[in-house]
Amino acid sequence: MTTKYKNVYINDVATVVGPYEYKGPLSKRFDKHYEDMYFGCDSLECAEVKLMSDSIDLVLKKAKQEKSDVDLFIAGDLQNQITASCYTALKLERPFLGIYSACATNTEGLLLGANFIESKMADNVLVSVSSHNMVSEKQFRNPTEYGGPKPGTATFTATGGASCLLTNKKGKVKIESSTIGIPIDMAQTDPLHMGSVMAPAAAYTINKHLSDLDRTVDDYDLILTGDLGIFGKEILRDYIKSEYSIDLKDKYNDCGVMLYDLKKQKEVQAGGSGPVCSALVVYSDIIKKLEEGQLKRVLYVATGALFNPTMVFQKENILSIAHAISLESVL
């Protein structure tokens, strides 16, 4: 489903990262970073709450807004029952809707927020996501053995919190349109090769977006997938060409590849993942280039794998979904 918006702008964005992300190429563009993985909290789960909460405090400060200016808070994360978002929402004390689309959660949040603003049901909507590498490892891969090798296709859940304040007041970057994806099943069962699981969902949504709006790849300066990683990125290039005859040319990149220095940071294997991965790249790097007019229009396609460990143990296929947001420079 593709929707166009006339009146939805990004007021401001904020990013908070852990040590691995801070060592990556976008290092200096993040608003805040931590040197360890606990940030002074008693548990990893609460540390993730701190990441999201920090990003909210920062975006409100940057936008010179108070908590009470937020009409609606929309958030999601990977913790079971999205508890990082729920406990963050408690601190914010604003109306809260919890969402879940795995690593595609951020674009689900942005399009829902855009919907509330476009329809004049809200003036200011705050959209947040987070993930924490060690929380994810503990939850999805328990027991994670020390020194247990992973295949090179495995991705590395990013540690960070990211928030975006959407508004109806004209700003430098607008949300121009969105496309909601459908779940895709390619009969894949390997949770250590998420790029291959999610690439077909990205292809479906990119094709759907372009065909619904009668556009081509040339109508965008950049098409950016969420967290396919180096292998998934190449799979998408091939798959979208063979399946939908779309040539992504030199217009395509993947946030999972951009977040880390893959040559130096060997621990991240095929690249970054997690709901915050794409948000960190878009909010630190892409929004700035849109604000400055270096980029005119970007298609941000967050990609998510829909599964849980129980489904993997039961040999069910891992599903995927992708939701797209078109961001436009207002310059």
Add this chain to the structure above:
Amino acid sequence: MTTKYKNVYINDVATVVGPYEYKGPLSKRFDKHYEDMYFGCDSLECAEVKLMSDSIDLVLKKAKQEKSDVDLFIAGDLQNQITASCYTALKLERPFLGIYSACATNTEGLLLGANFIESKMADNVLVSVSSHNMVSEKQFRNPTEYGGPKPGTATFTATGGASCLLTNKKGKVKIESSTIGIPIDMAQTDPLHMGSVMAPAAAYTINKHLSDLDRTVDDYDLILTGDLGIFGKEILRDYIKSEYSIDLKDKYNDCGVMLYDLKKQKEVQAGGSGPVCSALVVYSDIIKKLEEGQLKRVLYVATGALFNPTMVFQKENILSIAHAISLESVL
């Protein structure tokens, strides 16, 4: 946040239940029931997918609509990473947004669907929820020992799937308004007394709804909470009177109390719970009374406890939230 709608109607609803719900007082009003807990599936998790899928097949049949008529599918459940909804969405093959508000998920879905229809971004939105008693026991209370006694304040997760097809075409029942709640923390840590955890969230949202719309309890024929159970129901009555000076009079009931025959079905202890609990009662009983004009206006306040087992083990407080939908007879 309270929003009024002019143009959002319920096309049809459908309910599917397990054996415990079928033994309750609403027995004959459910569209379909199963005698066991597996429904021919290989796992309990897949059985829950069947419950939700069945309710979708039924609602589309009753409404004489095809899958392709559904513009958008919104769904949530209690399984980690809402996998019951994701795997159901795969079968439906329509644009899908995953949501999570624990047992308040159904009203989150209905208000989001109403938003898409009111703003003309969609014509037909399908909203589904499910829960499965044994999936929840396995996931939230593992290891569940045979014969292990629970306190009488414990509620019983309902087994069922429920779907509602929202439309912009005039029907017999409309969604008139909604109120989005905020997370509430009353420093409670007992996962076997959810009624007491959630009652304050219900009180907050009922008061917010009434004050935002400048209404009183007398503007409703019925105020219906989601799944507080017998103890939570009395706590809400007292709490909302002392905290907000609201007397619920004879206008109040709770779906967790209505779903089962609490005198005969001792195994359900304080009443039903789970995202599907309130949906089963509203879709089998309340909608019918609204269609026939026996009820003119009902405030449906689904209540959810925001937590997961990890947070309980770490001695974090259990949070709660409630979202309200006002349903009106169009007669």
